[in-house]
Amino acid sequence: MTDKEILVQLRLGNEHCLKYLYQHLEMVKSWVKQNNGNDDDAYDVFQEAIIVFYKNLMKGNYESKSKISTYLFGICKRQWLNQLNRRLKYEKPNDNFVALDTRQDDGFEIEFTRGRQSLKRYIDEALNKLGEPCKKLLETTIYLKLRMQEIAEMFNYSSAHSARQQKLRCIKRLREQMSYELIIQLK
């Protein structure tokens, strides 16, 4: 697949075409390895680079002047150098890579809050009750920040406007399942 075809497919919502980007992983691997890293480090920065690339593309912030490989490689380089600096600073050469997006689940919190009601679980339960396509719609619009035009095509709504309406209705339904007090109390 050429860059152009990949971009077209991704914009159409064919997310799985991201797999073609992994052809550039080898290049990143060999560069990271020359710079005090290993294969795992390379894989991690590469994942992050794909996320940055995809989010920008879907937001309409990606300019396709350069090759995708150059773009990805640029992000990887920057991230890996930052990472190295951080490691040097804290003298923890074996520390695991801290992802750019540090807000994700780390698994530990689940241990602490097991058996108790947690905010995460409370919201997750409400999301599950909401069902599809609302769940997917909210994830796609809130995390990937896709434009409504694209959402309309992906989810088969007649227009960007009706996609927007649908999103708002989903949010409203989600909100209606939750109490203000609980959300504010829960950690």
Next chain:
Amino acid sequence: MNEELKHIDLIDKHLNGTLNTDEATNFEQLLQHDVNFRKEVAIYKKIYKRIEDKAAVNFKNRLNDYYKEYQNVNLAKPNGIYKKLIIISSIAAAIIFGIFLINNNIQEDQNPLFKQSDPDVVDVEDKDSIEYKEHIPKPINEGIAHEETKDTVSHFEDNTQLSIGGLKHLPAELVRTIEYPITLQYTFNGGEIFLFGDPSIASLQLQIVKNTKGHYFLKYRDRYYSIEKTTAKKPLQLASNDYSVIEPTQEKIKIKLKGIEEVSNISKNIEASFTGNESLVPTYFFEKKDGLVHLVIDRDLELKISKVYSIHKGTKTSYFLKIGKKLFQLNSDVTKPTPLKEVYILTNKQTQLFREDRELPEKMVYFVE
């Protein structure tokens, strides 16, 4: 838009960073003077953060899957020395398998797996090794394919029988055919409507209304179709078009969308077989003879979750293989083994027909005149 939705709209834009100047002023004012609005903003912040976190984890998991897919495809295209290694090891494997078969046959003549009266053990070994020398994914000999076809058409119950080096038949009920465009069919029990034929219909395209006589209608793409209580599937019947909505009722009806499976028929002129091989590059090809299409798939298929579909649209026919949730598009012009190509289910209108069954949010019933 009512007040509440307007507020949600503002908060959503605020959290997305897409407020325009007017909206931003409006937002600031509400934030200062409206306690409830302030509360709502705090709530939505938390909800959005959780949705984002969750989506980020899900997305990373999907990326890992894509990487695995990429690796699978890539491993399947080895070059140079690896290719040679694989060919050599396949020849070795074929020979060992052959020896195993001979031993097995001598020891256990009654082995039900090899019930065939004439298993041609020696032939198989020869054939296998010759074919593997040429290229890996081509263990199918056309001659054998035809013998096997003739053999199994008459008694399908034998379809799981392993014919050595040959093909297993996909039972006829797993080879389906559909005429496109599809006539939607429905069942209705008073509380639930099942709609068969197109699982990709958006919820917003459907509305349920009722006239003063108590007849139900389904509004789909600005047309009204009458709905009667029925447990047997009925095609949607176009009703008069000029209704106007008066008021909502207290009634709610659930709509469940079912895939094309239920509107498809057993295909009469397509046969499908598979090799049961677990090759790195699963392939397929078509053979056409006397109006009969024979599809051969070089991989293992789990019968419970695999089906072949042909969709006829005018003079054109598209073929699909569905394995679990995965969909593969097949090109019927292919007469030499060609790698199976997966298509994303949301790619186009046809592939969307293969979406999972869906349950739409409950619909309010409206009175019409």
